[in-house]
Structure formats: structure tokens, C-alpha cells
Amino acid sequence: MSKVYKAVVAVADRFVPSKLRPLWEHDAGPKTIFFWAPAFKWALVLASLDEYRRPLGKVSTTQSATLAATGLIWTRYCLVIRPINYSLSVCNFSLGLANAVQCFRAYRFQRAARLGAV
The missing domain is CATH 1.20.58 (Methane Monooxygenase Hydroxylase; Chain G, domain 1)
Structure with missing residues (x-):
């Protein structure tokens, strides 16, 4: 993965609500x-x-x-x-x-x- 992509995901990670966490962490999720x-x-x-x-x-x-x-x-x-x-x-x-x-x-x-x- 690129450094820019990893940085964007790391920042976004902090804002994902707990209810959406399963979707965010899914194998086919937004990551x-x-x-x-x-x-x-x-x-x-x-x-x-x-x-x-x-x-x-x-x-x-x-x-x-x-x-x-x-x-x-x-x-x-x-x-x-x-x-x-x-x-x-x-x-x-x-x-x-x-x-x-x-x-x-x-x-x-x-x-x-x-x-x-x-």
C-alpha cells in the first residue's frame, strides 16, 4: 500500500463510529x-x-x-x-x-x- 493511502486510512480510522466498524474492517470494506x-x-x-x-x-x-x-x-x-x-x-x-x-x-x-x- 502507498504511504499516502495508509495515512488517509489512519486518519479516517479515528472517525469511524463503532456501529460502522464491522463494515470498515470487513475483507471487502472501504479499506x-x-x-x-x-x-x-x-x-x-x-x-x-x-x-x-x-x-x-x-x-x-x-x-x-x-x-x-x-x-x-x-x-x-x-x-x-x-x-x-x-x-x-x-x-x-x-x-x-x-x-x-x-x-x-x-x-x-x-x-x-x-x-x-x-
């Missing part, structure tokens, strides 16, 4: 990457949800399918690593689901456009 990875990965989920406002003709089914696949694959991985990272698993599942829905919507739109229904 570890297991906490911060899902915290920042939620930005991908929010960006995926924001894509729902985009016209379906401009949505990339390849990108949506890729994000859906990686989200669902990493969901499984998060449940087999130690410590089990449930928060990252939920984040990855949300990413997979949001993009699977978007991919299905875009695919249906493109198929209807090819058939002349749109």
Missing part, C-alpha cells in the same frame, strides 16, 4: 479495492441506463451485447472469488441486465426497420 471497484463501476451502469434516452437507431447492439455479456460473466466470478464480493456482483448483474434489455430493444428496432415496419 480494500473490493469496495471501490463496484463504487466506481456503477458509473457504467448509470451510463447504460442513460443510453435508454438515445434513439434506438443510434444504439450499438454490439456494444450493448458486449457489456451485457461481460456484466453477466463477471457476476459469476464475483461469487467465486474470496472474499465473495456481493456488491460487485450486484453491480455487474445490473450492468448485464441493463445492456441486455437495451440490446434487445435495439435488435427489435433494427429488425422492424429491415422489414419496413418502422
Whole structure:
């Protein structure tokens, strides 16, 4: 660990209430990457949800399918690593689901456009 990170954690350690101490000291708590990875990965989920406002003709089914696949694959991985990272698993599942829905919507739109229904 870096000296700066250790100093920040040492200062923060003094301010953590006793009720939050189990979370703070947990193997996947804020002192570890297991906490911060899902915290920042939620930005991908929010960006995926924001894509729902985009016209379906401009949505990339390849990108949506890729994000859906990686989200669902990493969901499984998060449940087999130690410590089990449930928060990252939920984040990855949300990413997979949001993009699977978007991919299905875009695919249906493109198929209807090819058939002349749109």
C-alpha cells in the first residue's frame, strides 16, 4: 500500500463510529479495492441506463451485447472469488441486465426497420 493511502486510512480510522466498524474492517470494506471497484463501476451502469434516452437507431447492439455479456460473466466470478464480493456482483448483474434489455430493444428496432415496419 502507498504511504499516502495508509495515512488517509489512519486518519479516517479515528472517525469511524463503532456501529460502522464491522463494515470498515470487513475483507471487502472501504479499506480494500473490493469496495471501490463496484463504487466506481456503477458509473457504467448509470451510463447504460442513460443510453435508454438515445434513439434506438443510434444504439450499438454490439456494444450493448458486449457489456451485457461481460456484466453477466463477471457476476459469476464475483461469487467465486474470496472474499465473495456481493456488491460487485450486484453491480455487474445490473450492468448485464441493463445492456441486455437495451440490446434487445435495439435488435427489435433494427429488425422492424429491415422489414419496413418502422
